[in-house]
Amino acid sequence: MNETAQHSDSIKPLLELSGISKNFPGVRALSQVSLELYPGQVTALVGENGAGKSTIVKILTGIYQPDDGRIDINQKQTRLSSPQVASQVGITAIHQETVMFDNLSVAENIFIGHAPKNMWGLIQTKKMHQDAKQLLERIGANLDPSIELKNLGIASKHLVGIARALSVNTQVVIMDEPTAALSYKEIEELYVLIERLKAEGKAILFISHKFDEIYRIADRYTVFRDGEMIGKGLLNELKEAELVKMMVGRDVTGIFPQRTGTLGETVLEVKHYSHPTEFDEISFSLRRGEILGFYGLVGAGRSELMQCLFGISESSNGALTLDNRTLHIKNPTQAIDNGIVYVPEDRGGQGVVTGLPIFENITLPSLNKLSNRGFLSLAKEFSIARSYSEKLELRAASLDQHVELLSGGNQQKVVIAKWLATQPKVIILDEPTKGIDIGSKAAVHAFMRELADDGLAVIIVSSEIPEVIGMSDRIIVMREGLMVAEYSKATVSPELIVRDAAGIAEHVA
Amino acid sequence: MNSETQSVSAASQSYPDRLQSKLRRVLVSWELLLLCVAVFIFWLNTQASPYFLDPWNLSDATFNFTEKALIAFAMALLIISGEIDLSVASIIALSSTAMGYAVSIGMGTTELLIIGPLVGLACGAFNGLLVTRFGLPSIVATIGTMSLFRGISYIILGDKAYSGYPSDFAFFGQGYVYWVITFEVVLFAVFAIIYTLLLHRTSFGRSVFAIGNNPTAALFSGIRVNRIKFILFLLTGLMAGIAAVCLTSRLGSTRPSIALGWELEIVTMVVLGGVNILGGSGSIPGVVLAAFIMGLVTFGFGLLNVPGIVMSIFIGLLLIGVIGLPRVWTKGLHFWKSIVSR
Numbered sequence: 001m002n003e004t005a006q007h008s009d010s011i012k013p014l015l016e017l018s019g020i021s022k023n024f025p026g027v028r029a030l031s032q033v034s035l036e037l038y039p040g041q042v043t044a045l046v047g048e049n050g051a052g053k054s055t056i057v058k059i060l061t062g063i064y065q066p067d068d069g070r071i072d073i074n075q076k077q078t079r080l081s082s083p084q085v086a087s088q089v090g091i092t093a094i095h096q097e098t099v100m101f102d103n104l105s106v107a108e109n110i111f112i113g114h115a116p117k118n119m120w121g122l123i124q125t126k127k128m129h130q131d132a133k134q135l136l137e138r139i140g141a142n143l144d145p146s147i148e149l150k151n152l153g154i155a156s157k158h159l160v161g162i163a164r165a166l167s168v169n170t171q172v173v174i175m176d177e178p179t180a181a182l183s184y185k186e187i188e189e190l191y192v193l194i195e196r197l198k199a200e201g202k203a204i205l206f207i208s209h210k211f212d213e214i215y216r217i218a219d220r221y222t223v224f225r226d227g228e229m230i231g232k233g234l235l236n237e238l239k240e241a242e243l244v245k246m247m248v249g250r251d252v253t254g255i256f257p258q259r260t261g262t263l264g265e266t267v268l269e270v271k272h273y274s275h276p277t278e279f280d281e282i283s284f285s286l287r288r289g290e291i292l293g294f295y296g297l298v299g300a301g302r303s304e305l306m307q308c309l310f311g312i313s314e315s316s317n318g319a320l321t322l323d324n325r326t327l328h329i330k331n332p333t334q335a336i337d338n339g340i341v342y343v344p345e346d347r348g349g350q351g352v353v354t355g356l357p358i359f360e361n362i363t364l365p366s367l368n369k370l371s372n373r374g375f376l377s378l379a380k381e382f383s384i385a386r387s388y389s390e391k392l393e394l395r396a397a398s399l400d401q402h403v404e405l406l407s408g409g410n411q412q413k414v415v416i417a418k419w420l421a422t423q424p425k426v427i428i429l430d431e432p433t434k435g436i437d438i439g440s441k442a443a444v445h446a447f448m449r450e451l452a453d454d455g456l457a458v459i460i461v462s463s464e465i466p467e468v469i470g471m472s473d474r475i476i477v478m479r480e481g482l483m484v485a486e487y488s489k490a491t492v493s494p495e496l497i498v499r500d501a502a503g504i505a506e507h508v509a
Numbered sequence: 510m511n512s513e514t515q516s517v518s519a520a521s522q523s524y525p526d527r528l529q530s531k532l533r534r535v536l537v538s539w540e541l542l543l544l545c546v547a548v549f550i551f552w553l554n555t556q557a558s559p560y561f562l563d564p565w566n567l568s569d570a571t572f573n574f575t576e577k578a579l580i581a582f583a584m585a586l587l588i589i590s591g592e593i594d595l596s597v598a599s600i601i602a603l604s605s606t607a608m609g610y611a612v613s614i615g616m617g618t619t620e621l622l623i624i625g626p627l628v629g630l631a632c633g634a635f636n637g638l639l640v641t642r643f644g645l646p647s648i649v650a651t652i653g654t655m656s657l658f659r660g661i662s663y664i665i666l667g668d669k670a671y672s673g674y675p676s677d678f679a680f681f682g683q684g685y686v687y688w689v690i691t692f693e694v695v696l697f698a699v700f701a702i703i704y705t706l707l708l709h710r711t712s713f714g715r716s717v718f719a720i721g722n723n724p725t726a727a728l729f730s731g732i733r734v735n736r737i738k739f740i741l742f743l744l745t746g747l748m749a750g751i752a753a754v755c756l757t758s759r760l761g762s763t764r765p766s767i768a769l770g771w772e773l774e775i776v777t778m779v780v781l782g783g784v785n786i787l788g789g790s791g792s793i794p795g796v797v798l799a800a801f802i803m804g805l806v807t808f809g810f811g812l813l814n815v816p817g818i819v820m821s822i823f824i825g826l827l828l829i830g831v832i833g834l835p836r837v838w839t840k841g842l843h844f845w846k847s848i849v850s851r
Contacts, residue, residue: 312729336731350729355722355789359526364719364730367712374711382526389524400527418730 012075014039014203015060015091015172020069022055029055032069033229035222037172037203042194044214044235045207046247047224048464053207056224057174060205061093062086073171090171094161094178100149107132107145110164135163139193155186162193173197174205177298179213191217209297210502211240225249241495248465248494256470257446261453263473264288268340268426268457270309273318278304279481282318286426291448291458293472295465295497301481302461303345306428310342311335322425336365339425343415343432345461347408351415354404358396359385361403362418369422388417392447409440416447427451428459433467445471465494477501539783543798550805558812568689572759574778574804575693576752577771578796581778582704583745585796588779589708589721590741591788592647594636597749598771599658604628604753606662609671609763618678625757626750632658633746637739655772662765672762682759693755697800700748705793717741721788770821777828778803786832 013036022030030052037043047053058064059071062080071078073089080086100109107129108115115123116131132145141159149157158178165173175194179187194217197204206218214221215235222232223246230246268286273279279301286292294302308315311329320327322338329335335342344350352361362385363370370380385399392413396406403414412432419427429448433441448471452458462468468475475492477485477500485500527534535541554561561567580597587594607628608621616624632654639650684692708714719727720734728734757763782799784791803824810820 310729331733332729333731333733342729344729349723350725353719353723353726353730356719360715360719364715364727364732367715371712374713375706376710376712376715386524394524396524398525398528 011038011040013037013072014074016072016075017056017059018070018072020056020059020066020071022052022059022064022066028227030059030066030227033224033227034232035205035229036232037205038220039171039201039203040198041219042198042204042206042217043220043222044218045205045222045224046214046243048247051224051247052227053224054176055227057093057176057205057207060086060091060172060174062091087168090169091174092161092165092168092170092172093174093176094158094165100157100161100164102150103148105146105148106136106143106152106160109149109160110135110145110167112164114168131167132163135166136160138166139163139196140189153186155182155189158182158190159193162197170202172203172205174207176207177209178206179208179210187213211243211498212502214243215240223247244495244498248498256467257449259289259291259449259453259473261289261455263290264455267323269321271319271321273305273308273320274316275301275304275308275313275481276316278308278313279478282483284476284483284486286457286459288455288457289452290473291452291460291471293468293475294459294461294478295463295468295475296478296501298463299480300478300501302478303430305478306342306430306459306461307344309335310340310428312342336422336424339423341365341419341422341424341427343412343419343427343429345430345434347411347415347434348404352403352411355402357400357402358389358394358406358414359399361414362388362421365418366421384421385417388420389413391420392417393443407436407440409436409444412436412440412444416444420451424456426457426459428461430461431463432460433462433464465497469494469497479503540792540795540798543782543795543802547798547802547805550802550809554805554809554812557809561812564689568685568691568694570804570808571691571694571697573807574800575691575697576755576759577775577778577803578697578800579700579752579755580745580748580771581775581782581796581800582700582793583741583748584775585779585782585784585791585793586704586708586714586717587647587741587745588776588784588786589788589791590717590738591721591724592640592738592741593651593776594633594647594742594745595651595772595776596632596636596654596658597745597775598768599655599662600629600632600746600749601753601756601768601771602662602765603632603658604750605757605763605767606665606671606765608674608753608757610665612674613671618675621674621678622681622754625754626747629746629748629750629753630743631746632749633743634739636746637742640742641735641739659765662767666763666765670762670764674758674761678758679761680758682755682757693759696751696755701793701797708793713737713740718789721785721790773828774803774824777824777831780828781831 015037017033017035020030020033033052033056035045035056045053045056055064059066060080062083062085065081071080078089080089080091101112104112110132111128116127118124129145136143136145136159139159139162141156141163143152143156143159149160152160162173178190182190194204206214208214218235220233221235221238221243223230223243225247230249264287266285266287270285271283273282282305284292296302304313307313309320309329311331311334314330320329322340327338329338329340348354353364359381363381366384367376370376370384382399389396389399394413394417395410403411406414432448433444436444448458448460460468460471469492473489475487475497476483477497479501485497487496584594584597604625608625611620611624636647636651636654639645639654640647681692686692686695708717716727716732716737719730719732720737724734756768760767778799779791779796780786781802782791782796784796806823807820810823
């Protein structure tokens with residue numbers, strides 16, 4: 001039996017997921033997906049944000065339990081019931097923002113939880129440092145094991161993470177966008193390291209949005225879309241364009257509401273907007289009734305730009321003109337008073353005030369308008385909250401229900417309602433449908449279009465290609481803090497903006 | 510067809526203001542529980558001493574809490590916003606020392622009434638700057654100023670004491686407005702109303718709750734988080750300055766050890782009043798009731814000749830109990846549910 005396996009051409013997968021499903025309240029994150037990882041090979045997991053990539057990582061690392069399906073490791077069914085179990089069976093994840101201990105040394109980070117101990121149960125520091133040194137040398141990392149982690153850059157932290165993986169005899173290494181914060185040279189070093197891990201027979205799951213690096217380093221691919229497994233196979237049998245198509249998938253026109261209003265005069269004009277670290281030389285204008293989309297990868301500086309327009313941070317250079325008046329927005333209060341409002345991506349952390357009821361959330365930015373010499377009128381508050389709840393078809397038991405009891409989609413409606421109550425001129429929506437169910441998604445889309453048709457100027461930031469293409473009249477693509485392309489609805493295509501965002505050179509096709 | 514029925518059902522979705530009736534909300538409130546406790550302790554006191562119900566005696570009992578409660582009102586807002594000021598007792602010391610110094614160089618009552626609150630305001634501004642401008646955690650910043658403010662008093666006074674306050678200054682700590690009603694009780698009642706309105710009826714108070722629940726989302730909703738926190742530190746300092754006027758007037762002298770350890774009692778009063786020590790919720794009526802309860806207990810212990818150190822132990826236990834009980838309760842509930850479900 002063993003012999004036949006060795007003689008056959010195809011190697012058996014080291015880790016095999018089949019029929020995995022995972023539901024969250026109101027959202028089906030994964031539906032019957034499968035994934036195989038082979039020893040000595042890199043499998044690239046490709047998909048848009050919200051496709052279910054991070055959910056599968058959390059299942060593999062024992063943080064989530066799947067509702068359905070089976071996991072086999074070395075042809076043996078295994079339950080990854082906790083992060084400890086996942087680590088014991090040899091699965092290690094190196095995250096985009098690696099979770100480690102900044103105030104501990106490199107050696108302590110490598111051996112945390114399984115440090116060599118003497119007969120009294122005390123840690124043998126010397127041995128630990130020697131072992132750490134050995135592990136680091138094995139991966140070609142020239143790091144001092146006694147240095148504190150906070151003194152290292154992201155690339156070195158990755159190395160520590162990988163050394164840690166090797167110290168527990170890891171078989172499966174998950175790399176979740178490991179190159180996101182690395183320089184060109186560091187990326188090259190990472191590639192070398194990945195080759196070494198492959199040579200040692202580790203199975204590697206490589207998650208990335210960058211197609212050039214996927215083609216550079218990966219042997220196999222698996223594509224997820226909307227929580228489903230769309231395709232998998234060997235990368236050298238697949239053209240890049242086909243991979244992009246698989247990832248983006250569905251027909252993006254048709255399901256989105258179309259513009260019925262006409263474009264009005266220019267409301268917002270941004271010129272040469274710059275920030276010391278996040279973005280540079282951004283210029284665009286926005287007209288009444290228009291929806292302007294911003295597309296880009298994580299770290300492209302879109303959210304930072306929007307928060308700067310909203311006054312969370314200050315711009316270092318450039319001018320903002322609203323209704324022909326030049327403004328210097330220093331804080332959100334000024335932005336709101338001038339009619340610029342922002343629906344943040346982090347709904348729970350920045351959008352709704354959990355702990356307060358719905359009506360208090362809706363009236364929060366308009367308290368000054370609703371109060372008489374500072375005194376509030378509950379009747380007025382309830383009536384405002386009710387009218388916007390009706391307009392947005394909020395699903396709630398009562399207006400004094402705490403917002404944290406609502407579903408994600410309805411929380412988003414509360415955030416939108418609170419801004420509409422301020423009667424804004426420009427509304428910025430940052431990933432407005434992230435993590436909300438399909439039904440609420442359609443409602444939010446329809447409502448956004450309605451707002452634009454009513455004469456509001458809308459900016460939408462989205463990493464979901466169908467959404468940004470379907471909703472926007474114009475699309476601006478950002479990469480690494482710069483505007484790299486602008487498209488009208490007629491000229492845009494999913495392939496184009498994916499290429500622009502990832503920085504892939506034009507193919508002669 | 511399908512969309513039609515959907516829109517009909519959407520239109521028929523109604524939004525009642527509140528699900529629970531007002532009566533029901535009162536019945537399950539922490540304040541009602543406090544009221545019952547207050548009545549019970551009041552009854553215990555009447556049993557402990559036949560002289561307790563004497564109007565003059567009751568009037569004397571109010572001194573046990575009025576000055577602390579004045580500070581507790583502002584402290585309640587500060588704690589609801591997620592901050593704390595542990596330097597309040599030291600502010601009293603510094604403020605009282607300043608008034609004593611003013612008397613020693615020949616100033617009169619009017620000047621004292623300005624200087625006391627003004628010093629409090631300045632101390633509050635200092636705390637507020639440390640927290641909002643320099644981003645220090647308030648618990649650390651105000652432990653620092655707690656030592657700093659009282660330290661300055663010690664340097665100025667050493668082992669001496671200021672006394673010789675003008676005779677008309679005595680009114681603010683010892684005077685009666687009408688019959689047994691003291692000036693301090695009137696002040697307490699007026700500020701109780703002011704702070705109730707401020708916290709529960711104004712946009713300022715609403716902002717305080719929003720900040721305490723989620724400062725980031727409050728900022729993203731256009732609330733000027735740092736400005737409001739600064740104002741709260743100012744208010745707390747001001748109230749400590751006003752309390753310093755009352756206490757100095759009542760004692761008639763200033764030592765650097767004046768109001769030592771009051772911050773503990775004030776924070777206990779606030780937390781007993783139902784204010785979440787982690788911020789985000791609480792009410793002024795609750796703090797008023799907690800003030801009554803602590804005043805009655807202190808007075809009852811006095812009637813029973815219980816030594817002061819026992820009182821201090823009691824306050825410590827009360828603080829731990831009030832913060833810990835709800836958690837023990839919910840944990841126990843979870844435990845019980847897990848047993849039942851098995």
